[in-house]
Amino acid sequence: MSVLFDFFTSGHDVRLVALAAGVCLVSAYACMSLLHHARRATGRMRLVWNGVAALAVGFGIWVTHFIAVVAYRPGFVWGYDLGLTAASLGIAVLVCGLGLALAIRAEHRWDHLLGGAVVGVGISAMHYTGIAALVMGGTIGWNGALVGTSILAGIVLGAASVLAASAAGKWARLGGAGLLTLAICAMHFTAMGAADFARCFPLSAGSQINTTWLAAALAGISLLILGAAFGSVVLDEADRRRTERETQRQLLDAQRINEVSGRLELAMAHMAQGLAMFDADGVLRLHNRRFALLLGLEQDIDLVGTSFREAFRQVLLGATADAEELEEMVSRLHAQHLPLVRSGGEIVHELVDQRTLRIDHSPISDGGWLTTIDDITERQRSQAAIQHLAMHDSLTGLPNRANFNERFDGILAELEHTDSNLAVVAIDLDRFKEINDTYGHAVGDLALRTVAGRLMECLRDGELVARLGGDEFGALKRFTSMEALRDFLQRLEAAMFTRIETGTTVVETAGSLGVAIYPDDGDDRSKLLNNADMAMYRAKAEFDRHIAYYESEMDEHARQRRAMARDIWAAVEQGAFRLAYQVQKAVATGEVTGYEVLLRWDRPLHGPVSPADFIPVAEECGAITSIGDWVLRTACREAARWPEPYKIAVNISALQLGQVELVDTVRSALLESGLSPKRLELEVTETSIITDKNRALHILRQIKAMGVSIAIDDFGTGYSSLDTLRSFPFDKIKLDRSFMQEVEQNEQSKAIVRAILALGRSLSVPVLAEGVETMAQLEVLRAEGCNEAQGFLLGRPGAIDWDDLLELPVAANG
Incomplete structure (x- = not known):
């Protein structure tokens, strides 16, 4: 490429090269314009335009070559044969003309490419014939690779130029012209670069004519020819446009005539509405088939000439056989429609065949009117269905919360002027989440539908049941006697208890009901619903009944819990919690094995609050996660500063165990404090695991992989099962304190303790007994081979005094 560049810049007259390029571009654009015009022509005119295009491009290529050869400076003057x-x-005109003929008649993409390639061949053939026409002595040396490149460039770019010009539009012609110019110039200058004239010499003194002026004269002649070609295109284009405009005008006139004659017929035949036109005298002058069909008449009946009143009679003929009754119906309908005819308007009629028609009358300037009829039956049904869906639950078909609230407010408004009472019942399915988790949402949905159906079946006039969301239902009952209310509640309670069988699955449902009564328990919807909810939660908490009435003490209890929740959040923000540590010791040796971390809170104005009281509230209000994170990080930080490397045991709540973030929290707490993972033990209850067992165990496995120990707390109560111990390799079993209270006297408690200790030994898992408060209890544990213990006997929770560690008490006979 550098050889070609040096050849081009040092061996040519740049002015003549620019002139050659200009001639080439103009001729290329003329060729593409004529090619585009020839495609639209037919018969002999196509051949004529093909020839003109061939002359334009052939002469342009030839003149470009001549000027470019003159621009070349080989060091001597040559002559021309x-x-x-x-x-x-001749080669340029004929070969390029053949290529253009192929392109003009092209039907496919490959035809355009073939025609352009032939044009490229013509460019190459013309050039090398022109080089052969040079008269000089010696022999031209040729670079074979550049010769091949020049021919290939002409063919490829020529094919591309014709293909580009095959599209419609001015920009397509410009693109084709540019590519054709590039094909000519690339082929010429690459071919000239391939020729070595070093061994050539002049045969005579050469021509005395200034070759620059000669080139300019030839360019001028070329431009004149091309100008004539452009002029013919412009004239022909103008003539074509005049012809097209005239033809278009004639076609438009014919189209308007056809439209005017056929518009009314098409509109009448295909419109979805029924259409009729009445004159000022009320006589029907025009109607379509749809008009008669919607009125229930034969669609081919001709009502033209019928009066407005007679049209009603035709419609109502089948409605009654009594002539007098028929006239009365006709008169009534006529009276309904006459005002609308005069001023315009619409009216809706529901027919005996359950169709709904909307009839619209529109006055026109000559005193008559147009009548249109729409069948809006499906629209009315759709609107009714949408309205039903908006006010009813899609799963159960019961009224939804919006419907319930609307009817609730309406009943309250009515009760202001009566002495009746209103019972508001909050209903909730028991253990519904367990049904979903155990059997899947399909069974859960079936349970909701079944219970909803039973609730609907037990209702009587004036009673309402709605689904408020999830497994929550609401019911309303107006009553004047408690007997009526109790009967209503008994029917609702019976509906909640049912047995559902689906395939091999059997599910039994139950429910809890809370009752608030207007006006005693509230006089507005929000208050009554809130009080009914509190009563319902009371019923859920009590195992011996499923119906609870609202009591004022429930408000006080709820208020206290809300106040405590506010104080808990304030304590979280202010860092008002503190940690206490209870020692854990080896039963056999009395050696300190670790400390359990316990949370303490001195509530402002209330003093110390037991974790058993404030932890459930913290879980309800969502503060337990923040508290748990603080406990874990603070305990790790403090233990890392202890002079002795004792292990610490931190309790993890069920809420924390259900969050994947717990893994990152433990990891960051260890990294921030520098505490060894081997010194941290997390205590979890089986109740917290059972909520979502797979998720909980997956989280615990990740934490255990860090080197952190996992202990199962309160074992022996709640959901304790061997399956949990089998599912996860716990590092310790903590025996619940409830078994230690009677272990000295109660043989059953002692047997349970013995069984759990034996289970721990068989699984090679150490057991720690909680709640050891007497020496007798400690002696039982020592005799049964318990590994560790903690309790008031061994040390009360508090700050650690490293100078006075509590020693394990020793039995009197030991």
Whole structure:
């Protein structure tokens, strides 16, 4: 490429090169314009435009070559062979004309490419014939690779130019012209670069004519020819446009005539509405088939000439056989429609065949009117269905919360002027989450539908049941006697208890009901619903009944819990919690094995609050996660500063165990404090695991992989099962304190303790007994081979005094 560049910049007259390029571009654009015009022509005119295009491009290529050769400076002057020079012009015109003919008649993409390739061949053939026409002594040396490149460039770019010009539009012609110019110039200058004239010399003194002026004269002649070609295109284009405009005008006139004659017929035949036109005298002058069909008449009946009143009679003929009754119906309908005819308007009629029609009358300037009829039956049904869906639950078909609230407010408004009472019942399915988790949402949905159906079946006039969301239902009952209310509640309670069988699955449902009564328990919807909810939660908490009435003490209890929740959040923000540590010791040796971390809170104005009281509230209000994170990080930080590397045991709540973030929290607490993972033990209850067992165990496995120990707390109560111990390799079993209270006297408690200790030994898992408060209890544990213990006997929770560690008490006979 550098050789070509040096050849081009140092061996040519740049002015003549620019002139050659200009001639080439103009001729290329003329060729593409004529090619585009020839495609639209037919018959002999296509051949004529093909020839003109061939002359334009052939002469343009030839003149471009001549000027470019003159621009070349080989170091001597050469002459030209007249025969070969003329032959090169003929080759350019004929071969390029053949390529253009192929492109003009092209039907496919490959035809355009073939025609352009032939044009490229013509460019190459013309050039090398022109080089052969040079008269000089010596022999031209050729670079074979550049010769091949020049021919290939002409063919490829020529094919691309014709393909680009095959599209419609001015920009397509400009693109094709540019590519054709590039094909000519690339082929010429690459071919000239392939020729070595070093061994050539002049045969005579050369021509005395200034070759620059000669080139300019030839360019001018070329431009005149091309100008004539452009002029013919412009004239022909103008003539074509005049012809097209005239033809278009004639077609438009014919189209307007056809539209005017056929518009009314098409509109009448295909419109979805029924249409009729009445004159000022009320006589029907025009109607479509749809008009008669919607009125229930034969669609081919001709009502033209019928009066407005007679049209009603035709419609109502089948409605009654009594002539007098028929006239009365006709008169009534006529009276309904006459005002609308005069002023315009619409009216809706529901027919005996359950169709709904909307009839619209529109006055016109000559005193008559147009009547249109729409069948809006499906629209009315759709609107009714949408309204039903908006006010009813899609799963159960019961009224939804919006419907319930609307009817609730309406009943309250009515009760202001009566002495009746209103019972508001909050209903909730028991253990519904367990049904979903155990059997899947399909069974859960079936349970909701079944219970909803039973609730609907037990209702009587004036009673309402709605689904408020999830497994929550609401019911309303107006009553004047408690007997009526109790009967209503008994029916609702019975509906909640049912047995559902689906395949091999059997599910039994139960429910809890809370009752608030207007006006005693509240006089507005929000208050009554809130009080009914509190009563319902009371019923859920009590195992011996499923119906609870609202009591004022429930408000006080709820208020106290809300106040405590506010104080808990304030304590979280202010860092008002503190940690206490209770020692854990080896039963056999009395050696300190670790400390359990316990949370303490001195509530402002209330003093110390037991964790058993404030932890459930913290879980309800969502503060337990923040508290748990603080406990874990603070305990790790403090233990890392202890002079002795004792292990610490931190309790993890069920809420924390259900969050994947717990893994990152433990990891960051260890990294921030520098505490060894081997010194941290997390205590979890089986109740917290059972909520979502797979998720909980997956989280615990990740934490255990860090080197942190996992202990199962309060074992022996709640959901304790061997399956949990089998599912996860716990590092310790903590025996619940409830078994230690009677272990000295109660043989059953002692047997349970013995069984759990034996289970721990068989699984090679150490057991720690909680709640050891007497020496007798400690002696039982020592005799049964318990590994560790903690309790008031061994040490009360508090700050650690490293100078006075509590020693394990020793039995009197030990």
